[in-house]
Amino acid sequence: MLTKVRYSVKDMTLWTRWETSGFIAYSFLAVFLYEELELTFLAVPWTPIALVGTAVAFILGFQNSAAYGRIWEARKVWGGIVNTSRTWGMKTKDMVTNEYATEPETEAELKEQKRILVYRHIAWLTTLRYAMRQRKKWETFDNxxxxxEWSNAIHIPEKVLPIEEALFPYLSPEELRYTMDKNNKSTTLLYLQSNHLRELKEKGLIWEFSFLELENLLQEFLTFQGQSERIKNFPYPRQYATLSYIFVMIFIILLPFGIVPEFSKIATSLTDNFPRISEVFTWLAIPFCTIVSWVFHTMQRIGVVGENPFEGTANDVPISTISRGIEIDLRQLLDEEKSSIPKQFPENKNVQM
Structure with a gap:
């Protein structure tokens, strides 16, 4: 557990290393101008800086709360997809039978019908996660x-494998061509599922009540898809994101010119009793300014990367892992050989994708 904490701190430090270097250089410049060049007129009263810092803290708190709310909503949506998908697998396995069939099919043919329904559902999961990974104009993570650098390190599956190759194992060539020709591929697959269920009902392979039950599940999948698309397609209000960035930068620019004079006053008070310490004490403002600037800026960056919970960041909903987990469950339900079932996506840097 301690190893993971140290590793996370290391990753956070690497993630913000360029900004941290800038904070150190800017703080050094402020101390040099004030202490060495004696440009004491650059001092800024601490009260307005404290007021700006308070306002920044409030808006960052709002931004991070809103971002977490979007992440949590997305997680609940995909949690619903997990539960309903398992229900889909259970009901298709038990409801597709010869009990009411006008022309009974063999066990092998029934098994194939069940496999098609399950595989098409896995294809739906695949198209949905690919749609969620598509970059929108307002998604700024990759900028x-x-x-x-982080995104390349964790190898997001949807950015590595084309969607055609990802769908190939689950659809017939005709269905694959038909699906790839549509804009909303996920909805297309649910329509194909509904059409397939109707054909099975007409053959008597599904009882009418069972048909309604399975259609209701398709309706739930459409609802979950719409909820996921709503989060994806409706961005966090840009005015709040822009204002938080501007406020943080104003605070960081003002901060050294309020802290350095305070450290200089303390250094003056130490002159009689601790003369050697007083000579360098003002320079201790550099790490202090760097730490405060880093905290505010990092909180702002965390809020930005959390605004869109499907971009593939470390804090996003791991839709690739969730989808693969559902696939493994459903294919095991079909009693497939373990060697033919794909493994779960590996974790990179202790992050699920």
């Missing part, structure tokens, strides 16, 4: 160098 930052260290964000791209």
């Amino acid at each position: 930052h160098f260290t964000n791209r």
Whole structure:
């Protein structure tokens, strides 16, 4: 457990290393101007800086709370997809039978019908997670160098494998071509599922009540898909995101010119009793300014990367892992060989994807 904590601190430090270097350089400049060049007119009263810091803290708290709310809502949606998907597998396995069939099919043919329904559902999960990973204009995670560095390190599956190759094992060639020709591929697959269920009902392979039960599950999947798309397609209000960034930068710019004079006063008071310490004490403002600036800026960055819970960041909903977990459960339900079932996506840097 301690190892994971140290590793997380290391990752956070690497993630913000460029900003931290800038804070150190800027704080050094402020101390140099005030202490060595004696430009004491650069001092800023501490009261307005404290007021700005308080306002920044409030808006950052609002931003991070809103971002976490979006992440938590997305997690509940995909949690519902998990439960309903398991129900889909259970009901298709038990409800597709020859009990009311006009022309009974063999066990192998029934098993194939069940496999098609389950595999098409896995294809739906695949298209949905690919749709959620598509970048929107307002998603800014990849604009930052260290964000791209992190994204490349954890290898998000949807950015590595084309969707056609990901769907190939689960759909027939005709269905694959038909699905790839549509804009909303997830909805298309649910329509195909509904059409398939109707055909099975007409053959008597599904009882009418069972048909309604399975159709209700498809309706739930459409609801979950719509909820997921709503989170994806409705961004966190940009005015709040922009204002938080501007306020943080104003605070960081003002901070050294309020802290350095305070440290200089303390250094003066130490002159009689601790002359050697007083000579360098003002320079201790550099690490102090750096730490405070780092905290505010990092909180702002965390809020930004948490605004869109499907981009593939470390704090996002791991939809790739969730989808693969559902696939493993459903294919085990079909009694497939373990060697034919894909493994779960590996964790990179202790992060699920």
